[in-house]
Amino acid sequence: MTAIDLNADLGEGFGRWRLTDDERLLSVVSSANVACGFHAGDAATMRRVCELAAARGVTIGAQVSYRDLAGFGRRAMDVPPAELAAEVAYQIGALEVFARAAGARVAYVKPHGALYNRVVHDEEQAAAVVDGVLLAGGALPVLGLPGSRVLDLAAKAGLPAVTEAFADRAYTDRGTLVPRGSEGAVVTDPEAVVERSVSLARSGVVAAHSGARIEVRARSLCLHGDTPGAVELARRVRERLTAAGVRVEAFA
Template sequence: MHIDLNSDMGESFGRWTLGDDEALLSVVTSANVACGSHAGDPSVLRRTCEQAAARGVAIGAHVGYRDLAGFGRRFIDVPPAELADDIVYQLGALDAFARIAGDRVRYVKPHGALYNAIVHHEEQAAAVVAAVRAYDPGLPVLGLPGSAWLRLADEAGLPTVREAFADRAYTPGGTLVSRREPGAVLDDPEKVAARCLDIVEGRPIPAADGTPVRIEADSLCVHGDSPGAVQMAQAVSGALSAAGVRLAPFAPAAADRPGTEGRPCVH
């Protein structure tokens, strides 16, 4: 049995530092790297890609709304065509830094408000799918099970990957509790680790109201900007390893992906 462990990274900007990316890269198997729209600047993106590639951690494009002030956590009613163009722009920017580091972007995960919007927002979900498919139809996409995003991606032939959140509370319907609600973000590493083991082994977890809910996942996310994120990731990794669960990235290396043989990679 194996599972991927991912975390958001590359979210510092200029003199403002957020998260301990270097420490997290020693624990996780996939890095959702900001693309400069909700967070991150060019130097941060380049450094994060170099550190991830050096450690063998899969680089994912953490695309989002163009909203630095709101950290990408505010819904923006952007026209679908403009959203698609913005996603392609972000993918290309991060992929350039990944290639310079000797790797390439291996998957796509929407961020924040965009992630939540495309659970149900069909037009925006279709726009993000169109952008990824236009850029690279072999790129896996990461998202919430049952979302419009994963359904439309699957219909378009994109590889889809189901995600569960280690440190977020769930509704009885299997969606995330809004960050505006008390208890939406979990902060006890041991309880979170035990809950992650339940998810991986197919057992239901309690929703925010106590209702049992089963979450199917191929990847677990620990938010890199949460207090104690490194300790949280270490607790989850330790509990899974002790139970015989192997941590491994879901996205294959560039050399292992069909159709990438002729694509350049700068070393």
């Protein structure tokens, strides 16, 4: 039976403001990418999400970002490699405190937003992310786009490199994500998202923005928690995957 992980970006709030329905999404996904305070999240939010995830048996991952609360981590930034490595380690360490307190652990690392897209092709920034994971200790898997520099460098450093796909994001013909500012960058039709999820899980093929069929081999499938109707959409995706003979399980 084919298996795939369902992950979602969670804990994306700050203080009294919450963007994601963490509790309900944690009843659907198998892995939680928890914001570590640099693009969203705070200490209380991290603690709460870790406790909820641990109680539901959901794997906890650190979603690390550029230090950009005002821009939600989606603005391009140039951070010196040594500083970026330290900030990645800092974020992992902060989340690890709350994961361990909840009886779990941080099981993988996923860059967020602008950092995620930057380390697809930027050797220096990708190396800094890997250095930060190593600095935090433990051979944590790194989750990223197939063919990205960060996954290549992670593998060379002895870290498990795990590929990820997006059912609700448009792809270029080269297998990279269409920038969010471009028309059609986000797939909004729920049925299209569900169908793309099954296709990605079963055949590793998806329609690019141009209409061309491209190969995107992935062990994990991301469902964005800030999408309108995210919980119901996640449930539909999981139900359709199960009906198609795909087992949903965490990779870490």
